[in-house]
Amino acid sequence: MAVPAITNGTEHFNTKLYTGDGNTNQEIDVGIxxxxxxxxxxxxxxxxxxxxxxxxxxxLNSNQTIAEFNVSDFNRNSGTTIDVPAYGNDYSMNTSxxxxxxxxxxxxxxxxxxxxxxxxxTVVQANTTAGFSIVKYTGxxxxxxxxxxxxxxxxxxxxxxxxxxxxxxxxxxGFGNIxxxxxxxxxxxxxxxxxxxxxTADAFILGGSGYEVNESSTDYVAYCWHSVDGFSKxxxxxxxxxxxxxxxxxxxxxxxxxxxxxxxxxxxIMMDNKRDPFNAGSELYLMANSSNAEAGSIAFDFLSNGFKxxxxxxxxxxxxxxxxxxxxxxxxxxNGVNPVTAR
Numbered sequence: 046m047a048v049p050a051i052t053n054g055t056e057h058f059n060t061k062l063y064t065g066d067g068n069t070n071q072e073i074d075v076g077i078x079x080x081x082x083x084x085x086x087x088x089x090x091x092x093x094x095x096x097x098x099x100x101x102x103x104x105l106n107s108n109q110t111i112a113e114f115n116v117s118d119f120n121r122n123s124g125t126t127i128d129v130p131a132y133g134n135d136y137s138m139n140t141s142x143x144x145x146x147x148x149x150x151x152x153x154x155x156x157x158x159x160x161x162x163x164x165x166x167t168v169v170q171a172n173t174t175a176g177f178s179i180v181k182y183t184g185x186x187x188x189x190x191x192x193x194x195x196x197x198x199x200x201x202x203x204x205x206x207x208x209x210x211x212x213x214x215x216x217x218x219g220f221g222n223i224x225x226x227x228x229x230x231x232x233x234x235x236x237x238x239x240x241x242x243x244x245t246a247d248a249f250i251l252g253g254s255g256y257e258v259n260e261s262s263t264d265y266v267a268y269c270w271h272s273v274d275g276f277s278k279x280x281x282x283x284x285x286x287x288x289x290x291x292x293x294x295x296x297x298x299x300x301x302x303x304x305x306x307x308x309x310x311x312x313x314i315m316m317d318n319k320r321d322p323f324n325a326g327s328e329l330y331l332m333a334n335s336s337n338a339e340a341g342s343i344a345f346d347f348l349s350n351g352f353k354x355x356x357x358x359x360x361x362x363x364x365x366x367x368x369x370x371x372x373x374x375x376x377x378x379x380n381g382v383n384p385v386t387a388r
Contacts (some may be wrong), residue, residue, distance in 0.1 A: 051276040054373035057175035060319040067141030070128040080152035087339045088144040091137040098155035099179045107333045113207045164189030176271040186261030190248040198244045199269040200279040207264040211257040219281030219368035234310045276373045284362040290354025297373035309365040
């Protein structure tokens, strides 16, 4: 069956800005019925918090190796709102007067399916239209296959050990090498290990013990994505170390772009269209591997059909190869009738 075209990216991904009020719970309308919420303080140095509806009110940090931890006052309400807790400052989601960003993805409304077809049993929540799934599994200690619930092979996979203090393990199709990995919690370039095989339309392939992705009796979560025309794109580019940097065609007007150096160690740079809606030559950014507050010193343009680097910042446009992750505000054809405009 054909996958429906996406004419409005905000049905599947949306960015929400808010200011903390310090109450036990603050209700935030994130604009979609979300299943994966990534929250970061913009104004202060606090950890990133990643919460999904498959694991419940339990968070992980993208910038740390720690195991998952409980955020008992985090709630998903019926409809498009979430309740964010006034948790401790290090894991802040709702400190009074702090400003925040929440990046939000839709999966399957919290409804999961158990898949026992592979050698590794999985619990999957998938949005096949948008090419995104949340996968829970328990490691078996030997190589095996884990079904991801998507209709195509993933082009980006992020895996975290939920039980222990270990690195995030990330694979991206732009690596061009199945033995390559990066760590979401680190600014390292890349490493090599036999931790996975080439993903298929049904499953991702995991190596045995020793790689922090498949230890026996250890619980994991995997976030999986593949490109969808007009909505998401996962690719790579080569920087030119110039103020007239490369133009990267995505086929849509980006809402969120994450860039990571591949052949150079650099931070995971995160830029979106809500925190900085204009191409003013000094894009606001956060770093997925850092607790730092947002900064704004990168010349980077969001365009109607892609993005362009306009300075030689090492983290985006040195003479190196970079991988990127991008999600849409609208597809290139806008509402299906009228073209979108550039920023």
